[in-house]
Amino acid sequence: MANADATLAGSPARASTRTITPRRGSKAGERRRGRVGWLFIAPFAIVFIVFLIAPLAYAFYLSLYTKGLATGGVPVFSGLDNYIQAFTDPVFLGGVLFVAHFALVLIPVQMVISLAVALVLDAIVTRFTRFARLMIFLPYAVPAVIGALMWGFLYSPSFGPLTQLFGANAPFPLSPDNIFYGLMNVVTWQWAGYYMIIIYAALRGIDPTLYEAARIDGANAWQVAWRIKVPMVSSALVLILVFALIGTLQFFTEPAILTQVSNGSITLGFTPNIYAFNQAFQYSNVNYASALSFSLGIVVFIAVYIFLFATRKRGGFLR
Template identity: 65%
Template sequence: MRGKVRLREHVMGWLFVGPFGIVFLTLLIAPLAYALYLSLFQKKLIGGTSFVFLDNYVKAFTDPSFISGSWFVIRFSLVSIPLQIIMALALALILDAVTSLFSRFSRLMIFLPYAIPTVIGAVMWGFLYSKSFGPLTDLFGLFGATPPDFLGSNLIFYGLVNIVTWQWAGYYMIILYAALQGIDPALYEAARMDGAGKWQIALRIKIPLIAPALLLILVFSLIGTLQFFNEPQILRSLAAGTIGPDFTPNMYAYQQAFALANFNYGSAISFALGGVVFVGVYGFLFLTRKRRSFL
């Protein structure tokens, strides 16, 4: 009897998990393995394809294009992720504290950009930045000042930071807001009894209690930012001189694979990027594991 029950558990468990398992193996494990395999070869005009072991990786990590692209996404993460999370946290705390019809309306409007494809978001901001369509020329013209050129090489970094913040702050806000709404209000009452003010309640009770949600969005934004592609790729046509084909590692991999048909090297870059992201995020989660993390 006991053995029969155990067998049923195995069979039914695998029946439920199996379909996803097949997709997991064919569309995640197999491509990863294939990328690793492809990345160990090189295609030459003379001599055809040959096994070169780690040469593509040596090449990638000494390739100025890959290195500068990697530095860009790292710098970009360091600036844009704290900005997005601080903004989302501030918004969530405000919306948690203020209850009015307007605050409910604001919550929806701030979340709205999440429903917009990143490509369309980049197109819209591209218009707003542009000299011929955007309001910046008029706005700064009022004061006789030269408008900032967010598509120029000096400010493109901040132009992109702004687009990403606009796109994602609302989504992160909703996740944090949902976590804040889950806190027992009796805790605030108790804190007030002990003489805690509004700021102290926010800093000492609310923020520590939503730490797992903060960690979750930190991981999401890190994974998203390191594979930055859509926005700079879309703005490229508007800012041709500023954004090169090797602006981010992902754009460089795309260029190598699809513009230059250099699939072996493109695979190596993809795999290297994927590996760096995986190890980076995993290491980060490991370090923060002592606190109650979301995994």
């Protein structure tokens, strides 16, 4: 809202400074200013290089080596062997397939819920809807570890209400047949409110005179919602889709916490991240774990990039 105003006010201002600058600033001055720009970026750039570029480069380097019994525990260069192993490893591929399937089902459900709630909250403002907005957002303030634990308790036959409701043949949402939906419920509960708030904030930023104009033209509330509101917040929708996609593909915390109480439904290779973690810390297979982490990073990067490219007209990211 303030942003839109600022954009309007900002563009003529920028145009006018551009006419001033050449008169005032010499080339040397420009260059000096450029160096100052670098000074502002430097602290972040250092952290970026040390904790993003360097680890990725080092992990890639390690992933090209293999440490085996045959070599007496000394790592030997093996080229892309670890990657060939990863992409033919049924456990890793199973994990990738699971998170891809999970993302495909979960994200549309989450989006529909959060969009519907945001539209309702935007259309009706009363004390009750304000209260509802806060309560639906509340799970965002709960760490994923605690959220998963709470649902684990609610699912559990000894702590939860399911046995009370259904008796001895109560469903167990973490059994191998149900775990997909059991986890989907946990993640939806955790994140739908956050996505709702982002869409809601974008809806608040729409100029309300647009609705008046549409109403004068005879549009009803549904048409206003579908034809004006949803298209106007499409970049917010793209943004949360990207968040949801990145978050789901690197799924770790919830299944890791629920492993203990799932009676074996969650295996060592349930998601790619859990598999990489177990390779690194259970089997001390650092080289293979590096290859898995690196593969996961690349796969997610490419998936998100393709998605953003396909929606580039709507999103603000790649323009």
